[in-house]
Amino acid sequence: MNSSHSPLAAARVAGAKRSREVSIADIARVAGVSHTTVSRALRDSPLISEETRKRIQQLALEMGYTPNAIAQSLQTRRTNTIGLAVTSIADPFLSEVVRGIEEVARSAGLSVFLSATHNDPEQEIAVIETFHRRRVDGILVASSRMTGEYKQRLDQIRIPTVLINSQAESQYELLHWVAVDDVLGARLAVEHLLALGHRAIGYVGTSSRPRSCRQRLEGYRAALADAGLTPREEWVTMMRAEEASPQEDVLCGRRALQRLLDAGVTAVFCQNDMMAIGLLMACYRRGIAVPRELSVAGFDDIEMASCIIPPLTTVRQPRLELGRLAMQVLLDLLHEQEGHNHVLTPTLVVRESTAPPLASSDALPPSTTTE
Amino acid sequence: MNSSHSPLAAARVAGAKRSREVSIADIARVAGVSHTTVSRALRDSPLISEETRKRIQQLALEMGYTPNAIAQSLQTRRTNTIGLAVTSIADPFLSEVVRGIEEVARSAGLSVFLSATHNDPEQEIAVIETFHRRRVDGILVASSRMTGEYKQRLDQIRIPTVLINSQAESQYELLHWVAVDDVLGARLAVEHLLALGHRAIGYVGTSSRPRSCRQRLEGYRAALADAGLTPREEWVTMMRAEEASPQEDVLCGRRALQRLLDAGVTAVFCQNDMMAIGLLMACYRRGIAVPRELSVAGFDDIEMASCIIPPLTTVRQPRLELGRLAMQVLLDLLHEQEGHNHVLTPTLVVRESTAPPLASSDALPPSTTTE
DNA sequence: ACTGCTAATGCACACGTGTGCAAACATCCA
DNA sequence: TGGATGTTTGCACACGTGTGCATTAGCAGT
Incomplete structure (x- = not known):
């Protein structure tokens, strides 16, 4: 009965230097319930009574709780994350494409990892490898040459992938693509x-x-x-x-x-x-x-x-459209729907x-x- | 003694459709050791004998093991990830800045989340919120206006942050920055x-x-x-x-x-x-x-x-330099070193x-x- | 009072990896 | 041979969250 007057103050003190973030277990302790109940309450589960839910949600807010997406990802096996590999970040052609991608991705609750490959097969493979390690849900590859080894890699890891204006000479039936004619x-x-x-x-x-x-x-x-x-x-x-x-x-x-x-x-x-x-x-x-x-x-x-x-x-x-569409196709794939390839029509x-x-x-x- | 002839074949079969990735537990089972030993062997721990280590590393390769960065992050409390918030992805000024950032980040083993804020306070806060949820190790903000609420948010979550050419009228002592004169x-x-x-x-x-x-x-x-x-x-x-x-x-x-x-x-x-x-x-x-x-x-x-x-x-x-330097300062902060602010000199x-x-x-x- | 039913909650495990500590084992020396 | 030392390994727990199943409480009906 000495220090913390309110949960809010407690959180403040706890976060003073470099200590742990507030977890559902912390909330559970304060609320006098199990972490299970907190988890359910925050996710609006129908298993939780209206009253408890409100109380816990309010408490979470006061304690400055921010869900740990890492822990969620580990549990649900979905990271809500995609990898975007581009040849060059400074390419003026890609800027709008990337904009379209990020726009659609974000409105679907996905975050985007951006990496440059510099048109170099070795770096391309390293980038894909990193995406795989991070367990991205999907991959977008823009304007890349697709060397054999690269393709083999993508093929092995079986992550939904969409190519944008691929520079590979041969298309692979496993991969999806969006391109301009x-x-x-x-x-x-x-x-x-x-x-x-x-x-x-x-x-x-x-x-x-x-x-x-x-x-x-x-x-x-x-x-x-x-x-x-x-x-x-x-x-x-x-x-x-x-x-x-x-x-x-x-x-x-x-x-x-x-x-x-x-x-x-x-x-x-x-x-x-x-x-x-x-x-x-x-x-x-x-x-x-x-x-x-x-x-x-x-x-x-x-x-x-x-x-x-x-x-x-x-x-x-249609650069913006190209990016949006590619992301849309990837979204379809993530939702277990069939992905369709698209050829967009350019105009003079x-x-x-x-x-x-x-x-x-x-x-x-x-x-x-x-x- | 019927199906899998080699660990490789086993992995292939396992990865046939949408099943789990190979984990260190899987490797442990095949190698007849505990997952602890596998973890240590793959990380080149001196606790593991030369022979065991080689055997396990070889096995990991054959089984197509890719470490799960999500699980690692949960355990080590580091995601090796940074968030980059820009006003507009298609801004030609930022392209080179982003390039410099990504370059340095990647060579330091960090992946970059890219998000656009469209110079809109509400979106800026949402972006920061997402970065926080994903437990990024650091945040870079390029050319943003810094509304009060935004600043307050950044302030609360205590993630190392570096501003690039900030458009905020007042500077905050908690945040670091890099700018051109x-x-x-x-x-x-x-x-x-x-x-x-x-x-x-x-x-x-x-x-x-x-x-x-x-x-x-x-x-x-x-x-x-x-x-x-x-x-x-x-x-x-x-x-x-x-x-x-x-x-x-x-x-x-x-x-x-x-x-x-x-x-x-x-x-x-x-x-x-x-x-x-x-x-x-x-x-x-x-x-x-x-x-x-x-x-x-x-x-x-x-x-x-x-x-x-x-x-x-x-x-x-010096746009490329600006990006590189900002990332470098952030790296210093991540390594618990003191971060220095920089004013770069423009040239005619x-x-x-x-x-x-x-x-x-x-x-x-x-x-x-x-x- | 007992049964049957629904609503609300908690236990225990899972996800995949890292690590302190104890245990098992090998080696060397007296 | 016993003890000390060093090497190698595994147990058990932690990280934060989600969920199947069991448990408890509450309530109505007979």
Whole structure:
């Protein structure tokens, strides 16, 4: 009958330095009931009388009780946690995707572990390993190359997984995925350039994202073919890259300009916006007017695309939607429902980096079906 | 003596559908020892003989054992987890900061929970609450306003916390922080404009980040004062905003142009790069040449600043460093060491959006110390 | 008063891991 | 051979929460 006047004061004193948090056992002791009753009362179990429940909930509040999610997870075998692996956190394409994911996850009561893989197979495996150790309920992987070992790993641990715009060349039936139609997107961009009157249209891609590069190249080729054109070999410039970082992409675009000019193109379709921006910068440096002398189109429609001068014509990926949908599919899987794969439709956003070619541009001999 | 030929096969069968993961108890059973021995062997305890340890580690590998971090956390009272609260995930300023944080965290064996608060007090509290429930070892808060209730909450739960570029007007001695010197940064930018010959220099700020706005305004005023100038009231345009999102900032910049032109300034210093970019876009629309007719300087040096045309003169915040350092301070706190607060020094990055004013610009009467 | 029924509560165990302490065993020395 | 010392192992408990089952209390009906 000396110290603690109220449970509240007791909690304060207990939490003075670095001591334990208030547990249901503590509440039980104060309330004079078993920890079982407290547990049930806090979870609104119908087994507990209205009166007891109210009393205990009030007490929990006064004592500053915060449930221990760790202990709950151990018991229920659910952590209400997901792992999100991205290639690069600073990737402007991913920012909105991650935003969509976190938004949906949080409204479903899930917390998100974020980890970067830097497009490096070894780190990818380490990240998955960590997620597994932490017993996440599900995993999302964005824009990753999927090396064989990685896939094998994911396969073994049997955690529901959804891939977003996977760069793996082969799909695996065990994994689910959400992606944007790259072939269609590329078609839209190239058809736009064709409609403006361009005939010599270049392509710039990078080896750091092999799948989207291949698919977009395919769309590019298909659009040209439909117009009765076959691209010259030198129109297609493939840049070597490893890291898949924005800086690297800009550099690729910048370095590609000379080769494209040498190839004599009047328009360029870039694998993504960052490369297009690199290209624009190089044009600015060399005094080449865009779009008057050279038309440039990108892919992704990142924030920057609309902020740059001239505003970039590009293919819009519904990035926020992509993230939301991926998380939604994962939620379905977590609820033991069947998960469906989705292909989202990109749209063309015409801005000011594309225009009809200069009349002089047909100094270049038209390269129609040389086949 | 019927089914499982090897521990490996046994594990495979066990993990067939949705059954339990392999635990140390399982390994113990197979190895014919107690779970205690397995626990010690896997942790390289000196209590275990070399031979037993090797045997058990080998067995663990074969059985596909992955330690349960949840159970470990419950026992050791450490989750090796931190919570990172940001205002907006898509904020280009934060991308590099988050990258630095995750990098250091991961190399220290910590996983990162990411959550967005949208600059909303209610959500901020909810996020902190969740972090607490999950028993994170530490918390990082980036660019947040710190409402009283929020602070009180953080204060109660006594989890080591580090603030990054906090927007709270008052600092609390309990919390640690890392920040960039806003006053100095603003000085650098404005002194640069002064050195170019500008006398009528405008400022654009937003109410969504009150502290950095106030500090940068202070630096702006100080630089002008040192040059013997007092800014006219209409040179300082304050935009109302709530969300603290990039889109919102761009809009603020865009809408500020007219007011600045009316005020007759020849150069503008913006609270951040996104606002400067909005301003540039507005200039582009109105056919105002930057930097010939109007000089524009920003703050932050986000990726976009160097990619835009014209490349933006701005004040560089060491963003990656900021993230790394904040995480480092948090690590110190986690290791029971004293945490030190840090003020980082920004630097001026002169690019191409600033130039001397047109000769005609002094049609505007010089407004020297009207005081 | 006894039975049968419902409502409310507690016991005991589970989840998977770490660790203090005791016990068993081996080794060495006198 | 006995005792001292050192090495290796296991028992039992702890961490905080959830839940099946038994137990108790309360109440109505005969």
